[in-house]
Amino acid sequence: xxxxxxxxxxxxxxxxxxxxxxxxxxxxxxxxxxxxxxxxxxxxxxxxxxxxxxxxxxxxxxxxxxxxxxxxxxxxxxxxxxxxxxxxxxxxxxxxxxxxxxxxxxxxxxxxxxxxxxxxxxxxxxxxxxxxxxxxxxxxxxxxxxxxxxxxxxxxxxxxxxxxxxxxxxxxxxxxxxxxxxxxxxxxxxxxxxxxxxxxxxxxxxxxxxxxxxxxxxxxxxxxxxxxxxxxxxxxxxxxxxxxxxxxxxxxxxxxxxxxxxxxxxxxxxxxxxxxxxxxxxxxxxxxxxxxxxxxxxxxxxxxxxxxxxxxxxxxxxxxxxxxxxxxxxxxxxxxxxxxxxxxxxxxxxxxxxxxxxxxxxxxxx
Amino acid sequence: xxxxxxxxxxxxxxxxxxxxxxxxxxxxxxxxxxxxxxxxxxxxxxxxxxxxxxxxxxxxxxxxxxxxxxxxxxxxxxxxxxxxxxxxxxxxxxxxxxxxxxxxxxxxxxxxxxxxxxxxxxxxxxxxxxxxxxxxxxxxxxxxxxxxxxxxxxxxxxxxxxxxxxxxxxxxxxxxxxxxxxxxxxxxxxxxxxxxxxxxxxxxxxxxxxxxxxxxxxxxxxxxxxxxxxxxxxxxxxxxxxxxxxxxxxxxxxxxxxxxxxxxxxxxxxxxxxxxxxxxxxxxxxxxxxxxxxxxxxxxxxxxxxxxxxxx
Numbered sequence: 010x011x012x013x014x015x016x017x018x019x020x021x022x023x024x025x026x027x028x029x030x031x032x033x034x035x036x037x038x039x040x041x042x043x044x045x046x047x048x049x050x051x052x053x054x055x056x057x058x059x060x061x062x063x064x065x066x067x068x069x070x071x072x073x074x075x076x077x078x079x080x081x082x083x084x085x086x087x088x089x090x091x092x093x094x095x096x097x098x099x100x101x102x103x104x105x106x107x108x109x110x111x112x113x114x115x116x117x118x119x120x121x122x123x124x125x126x127x128x129x130x131x132x133x134x135x136x137x138x139x140x141x142x143x144x145x146x147x148x149x150x151x152x153x154x155x156x157x158x159x160x161x162x163x164x165x166x167x168x169x170x171x172x173x174x175x176x177x178x179x180x181x182x183x184x185x186x187x188x189x190x191x192x193x194x195x196x197x198x199x200x201x202x203x204x205x206x207x208x209x210x211x212x213x214x215x216x217x218x219x220x221x222x223x224x225x226x227x228x229x230x231x232x233x234x235x236x237x238x239x240x241x242x243x244x245x246x247x248x249x250x251x252x253x254x255x256x257x258x259x260x261x262x263x264x265x266x267x268x269x270x271x272x273x274x275x276x277x278x279x280x281x282x283x284x285x286x287x288x289x290x291x292x293x294x295x296x297x298x299x300x301x302x303x304x305x306x307x308x309x310x311x312x313x314x315x316x317x318x319x320x321x322x323x324x325x326x327x328x329x330x331x332x333x334x335x336x337x338x339x340x341x342x343x344x345x346x347x348x349x350x351x352x353x354x355x356x357x358x359x360x361x362x363x364x365x366x367x368x369x370x371x372x373x374x375x
Numbered sequence: 376x377x378x379x380x381x382x383x384x385x386x387x388x389x390x391x392x393x394x395x396x397x398x399x400x401x402x403x404x405x406x407x408x409x410x411x412x413x414x415x416x417x418x419x420x421x422x423x424x425x426x427x428x429x430x431x432x433x434x435x436x437x438x439x440x441x442x443x444x445x446x447x448x449x450x451x452x453x454x455x456x457x458x459x460x461x462x463x464x465x466x467x468x469x470x471x472x473x474x475x476x477x478x479x480x481x482x483x484x485x486x487x488x489x490x491x492x493x494x495x496x497x498x499x500x501x502x503x504x505x506x507x508x509x510x511x512x513x514x515x516x517x518x519x520x521x522x523x524x525x526x527x528x529x530x531x532x533x534x535x536x537x538x539x540x541x542x543x544x545x546x547x548x549x550x551x552x553x554x555x556x557x558x559x560x561x562x563x564x565x566x567x568x569x570x571x572x573x574x575x576x577x578x579x580x581x582x583x584x585x586x587x588x589x590x591x592x593x594x595x596x597x598x599x600x601x602x603x604x605x606x607x608x609x610x611x612x613x614x615x616x617x618x619x620x621x622x623x624x625x626x627x628x629x630x631x632x633x634x635x636x637x638x639x640x641x642x643x644x645x646x647x648x649x650x651x652x653x654x655x656x657x658x659x660x661x662x663x664x665x666x667x668x669x670x671x672x673x674x675x676x677x678x679x680x681x682x683x684x685x686x687x
Contacts, residue, residue: 018480021477021480021482022478022479022480025474025477025478025480026478028474028477029463029474029477029478033463033464037464037465191461191463191464192459192461193459193461193462193463193464195428195457195459196462196463196475196522197478198427198428198446199426199428199450199454199455199457199475200446200450200475200478200479201446201447201448201449201450201451201478201479201480202446202478203446203447204446366444367430369428369429369430370423370428370429371390371429372459
């Protein structure tokens, strides 16, 4: 009976800590930049979807006035004259011309650009002195598979490594260090709340806040990405892989918050300047691609990337010399990835709970 | 160790190489205990050790038999109003006390009623729903006091609780301390307002440079200070005659007639003997109206033991 009372009291205290901390992390002005960090990719995807939609609409409208079949557009070969092209395709919906002087003695030349569309892609034909030299294609040509690859890259290179990383650093290091700097941590330590409950409560609150912010951002990014496509394309994708992808990415965001959160909470507990630990961790996570295979296993981002449903295309900006260093390592399985992240979070949290027993209030030294 | 006392057993605390307190041994009974000493003497260190905010480098502290490392038990019986003038961001007075009480595990309704009671005791009910950031210094002191007493502790620890309070509130606060102490509880007050210490204290602890210089009841401590003769003020109608008579006593080292001619100030090295002889003199023709010790105050003891120059 007494044991039950003690247990319910601990639960009550845990919930009280979570409530207090949630109001601080969710609704404080200090968290504003984290919301911005989380919303940035969603905003960019949204802007892209607006552009894509408008282009689709514009090209569709042009295609109604100047209908040209795709096969005809693709059949145009270099060396054709302007007249031959116009005879086959009809008048372009837009044309540009430019004169220039070249050679010795300088001679006048004319460059023409004729624009056609099949309703999906813009075709630009380049003529020099009335002879077709080549063509270019542009417009909202991103297909859904292409955009999913873009999403995978943005998610792994920006969202996990920067947005979630810095967002967690901002929220979790402040759980203890922020209150030390505000000189208000002692109020917690003047209550009968055991230190491990304090650590657990703060962690759960921080995790709830970051998990909601970043997984919601992940879902928003997906929504923003998909709204650029017509409903049948979206419906087909969602029925096939879509829901699985959304759930996987949201789950990875939560796992990232859990793992980075526990590390940053511990950093805020032990270090006077947790930014140094955050910088070192960022460095370690950033060079993950260049470190030997076995060392990769000691980084959070490796497991998170392993869990991603779509592998990000290799970074073409990496110089070839460095590419030789990029040691490909087999991705771990879903179960292993989740188990490692959860275990790391729990171990770091338990260590933090033990360290918190030695926590002292000595604001003048902080 | 007495389970009704607050005890320090050979306690030392160092901050790196800097001394906080050194080899402090105390056993403090219930009542109002004042902790006095100059800045940096170790007062706050002593209070923080007592409440587990810091741990001793050596020695052991117990509060009513509870070790400060056990917050679940300690803060059921201890309330601490610290000297830190900082609060959770954006909190109103009511939210501050309420959330503090929720951490004790009180249900919402109980926490609300205890919050209202505590705010009422410190006369902050009207300002309870304003943000603490907008409070005056005195109001912030009062809300800290409300936080310390809200859960009705057996031991009240207060670090400079009278700072910033206006005279009326200060008097009410002192009454509150007396009321607490009269119920057999501990009130442990760190202060530098020495004349108020005299008014309320049952015992005092004088600290300097991390050491306990003196402790106990003020009269006992004063009588132990041999190098400074005790001062006794006697109001009478024949001061000059009384001065001549008193000066015949061996242990009397100095007698001064008051400038207003209404009494004498006697400095004696044996107060007990002096008071015994004074009983005989009182029956004489000196017209003695009152006899009162003039320097068994905390202020005097402080000056004798630590020196005026170190007093704030």
